[in-house]
Amino acid sequence: MKEKSENLKFKFEAGKYPTAPGVYLMQDAAGQVLYVGKAKNLRNRLRTYFSGRGDGRIHIRFLLEKVAAVETIVTDTEKEALLLENTLIKKHRPRYNIDLRDDKTYVMVRLDPREEFPALKVVRRAKEDGARYFGPYASAGAIRQTLKELYRIFPLRHHPIATCRSRGRPCLYYQIGQCSGPCHGLISREEYAELVGGVVALLEGREEEVESLLQKRMQEAAAAMRYEEAARLRDQIAALEKSVERQKVADAVGIDQDVFGLHREGGEVEIAILFVRHGKLIDKRTFPLEWRLDEDSLFTNFLQQFYGRDVVFPDELLLPLAIEDADTISSWLSDRRGKKVLILVPQRGDKKRLVDLANRNAAEAFRQRGSREAARQALLTEFVGAFHLSRQPRRIECYDISNIQGAQAVGSMAVLVDGEPAKREYRHYRIKTVIGSDDFASLAEVLRRRLERGKVEENLPDMILIDGGKGQLSSAHAVLQEAALDTRIDLVSIAKSRVKANVRGKVVEKSEERFFLPGRKNPVLLRQGSPALFLLERLRDEAHRFAITYHRKLRSKSTLQSSLEEIPGVGPGRRKQLLKHFGSLKKVKEASLKELQSIPGLSQSLAETIYNYFHEKK
Numbered sequence: 001m002k003e004k005s006e007n008l009k010f011k012f013e014a015g016k017y018p019t020a021p022g023v024y025l026m027q028d029a030a031g032q033v034l035y036v037g038k039a040k041n042l043r044n045r046l047r048t049y050f051s052g053r054g055d056g057r058i059h060i061r062f063l064l065e066k067v068a069a070v071e072t073i074v075t076d077t078e079k080e081a082l083l084l085e086n087t088l089i090k091k092h093r094p095r096y097n098i099d100l101r102d103d104k105t106y107v108m109v110r111l112d113p114r115e116e117f118p119a120l121k122v123v124r125r126a127k128e129d130g131a132r133y134f135g136p137y138a139s140a141g142a143i144r145q146t147l148k149e150l151y152r153i154f155p156l157r158h159h160p161i162a163t164c165r166s167r168g169r170p171c172l173y174y175q176i177g178q179c180s181g182p183c184h185g186l187i188s189r190e191e192y193a194e195l196v197g198g199v200v201a202l203l204e205g206r207e208e209e210v211e212s213l214l215q216k217r218m219q220e221a222a223a224a225m226r227y228e229e230a231a232r233l234r235d236q237i238a239a240l241e242k243s244v245e246r247q248k249v250a251d252a253v254g255i256d257q258d259v260f261g262l263h264r265e266g267g268e269v270e271i272a273i274l275f276v277r278h279g280k281l282i283d284k285r286t287f288p289l290e291w292r293l294d295e296d297s298l299f300t301n302f303l304q305q306f307y308g309r310d311v312v313f314p315d316e317l318l319l320p321l322a323i324e325d326a327d328t329i330s331s332w333l334s335d336r337r338g339k340k341v342l343i344l345v346p347q348r349g350d351k352k353r354l355v356d357l358a359n360r361n362a363a364e365a366f367r368q369r370g371s372r373e374a375a376r377q378a379l380l381t382e383f384v385g386a387f388h389l390s391r392q393p394r395r396i397e398c399y400d401i402s403n404i405q406g407a408q409a410v411g412s413m414a415v416l417v418d419g420e421p422a423k424r425e426y427r428h429y430r431i432k433t434v435i436g437s438d439d440f441a442s443l444a445e446v447l448r449r450r451l452e453r454g455k456v457e458e459n460l461p462d463m464i465l466i467d468g469g470k471g472q473l474s475s476a477h478a479v480l481q482e483a484a485l486d487t488r489i490d491l492v493s494i495a496k497s498r499v500k501a502n503v504r505g506k507v508v509e510k511s512e513e514r515f516f517l518p519g520r521k522n523p524v525l526l527r528q529g530s531p532a533l534f535l536l537e538r539l540r541d542e543a544h545r546f547a548i549t550y551h552r553k554l555r556s557k558s559t560l561q562s563s564l565e566e567i568p569g570v571g572p573g574r575r576k577q578l579l580k581h582f583g584s585l586k587k588v589k590e591a592s593l594k595e596l597q598s599i600p601g602l603s604q605s606l607a608e609t610i611y612n613y614f615h616e617k618k
Contacts, residue, residue: 012050108135261358376419393463411446412547
């Protein structure tokens, strides 16, 4: 049901709303969803907002002043309401709900024990596929370094088994002792399974168990005078002792826990999560949030968004405070995991000390963020003075064009928000209206498309940084004038350093980066090595990298398609089959006639056609 007031101020009539569980959506006069919430009794929950005494929270008063309509959706159970609320928040992204802007994706280690010779793989999503997942880890670099050490101790395979078996001899990893060579029958399945067991034990934090096992096997090998094997085991023990970081044992029981900490100050909130796996602290993550909800709703919304993704689910969630929907959240997480997930609010003991540690991490992250924000604000203020900007540039966008002789021309947009990269805001543009290599016209097209959309979405930049000199600046300025935004958006161009020889023509000298402004003849120079210069150079380089990457992707795709599309009888399905079978276009080109004829479903005549096409062109 949906109730809407004719007046600006919404009039709440409790009798019109159901007493069943469900979801409510508060909307403004334009129909924009401002807030999505759930309740086990919709009427009672809404009454707390619109009663005479009010909700009591300052930010809720601002919300209620904008509410022109309230829509409710009834569900059968509280869990259904929870799931629906999560879906609607993702769909509408309401202003007064938590916006979990998590650009950082976690990495996990995947191992499928059902494979003939299981291998380790670094992934960013945990799927319900029967494999085992370890993590999460915030740093991909750190976990890859850990895996490098693991391979020295337990040499599992690195590459797909089929790829390795197609080779005439074991790969380089076998030569350096970081692969046991299962692809060429150099280790039995039983011996390989022992290696897998050791890897699992290490990833679960059972180093002492692994070390004891290796010590026993070394002694047995030495007693049987298998000295080479004993020496190898000795080296594995030494590598284990060197690589394993002795972490603080958090819980002797050795279960998986996500421990939450909270710090609030000045209307802002910092949430910290400590990831405890098998009783050991392996990583942490912090989230800065705008505080628009009470603590109960804050945590409920946060848990919905955080665990609504493909992540590893723990045995327990340890929270710093009790939440009303703990049972519903626990049931939802248990369903997703396929195993019970408990939500606890410890009052004493080791678990309470872990929550206190998480709280301290949240407070420290808030303090550090405040220092970083102060430094970024100083940089943005410096831009105002250096470039004579009309306002502080909270949102800065940088554009770049990439093409090769006009082919596959693309544009890119990299974005800074409050001095920090906002990678979710980056955009690619395929040039549609420009023929040939015309960077000025291509830049103008990209800017027109961006500004037209920005006007509709009311999401315009404060400052645009153009990669180029006066020509690109003039082209961009003309577009801003055409859109009547030249007084709303500040414009700056950054020209690459000029490289020149000295008087004698021997020593190469590099001039400073130059910045040009509309209507100003001489460039602006920022102090060499200054944070302000570094920030803008990094933004320019990001836009360039983003454009080049997209251009290469399109060029590769075009080359790939054009080569195979020219072969009579090879359609989209057959192209996909060939690439899947051989792995790349290069290998398709190099394939022998016999290899092509062995592909299931490929006729002898078509195999000959493909072979002749590539070999006659040489």
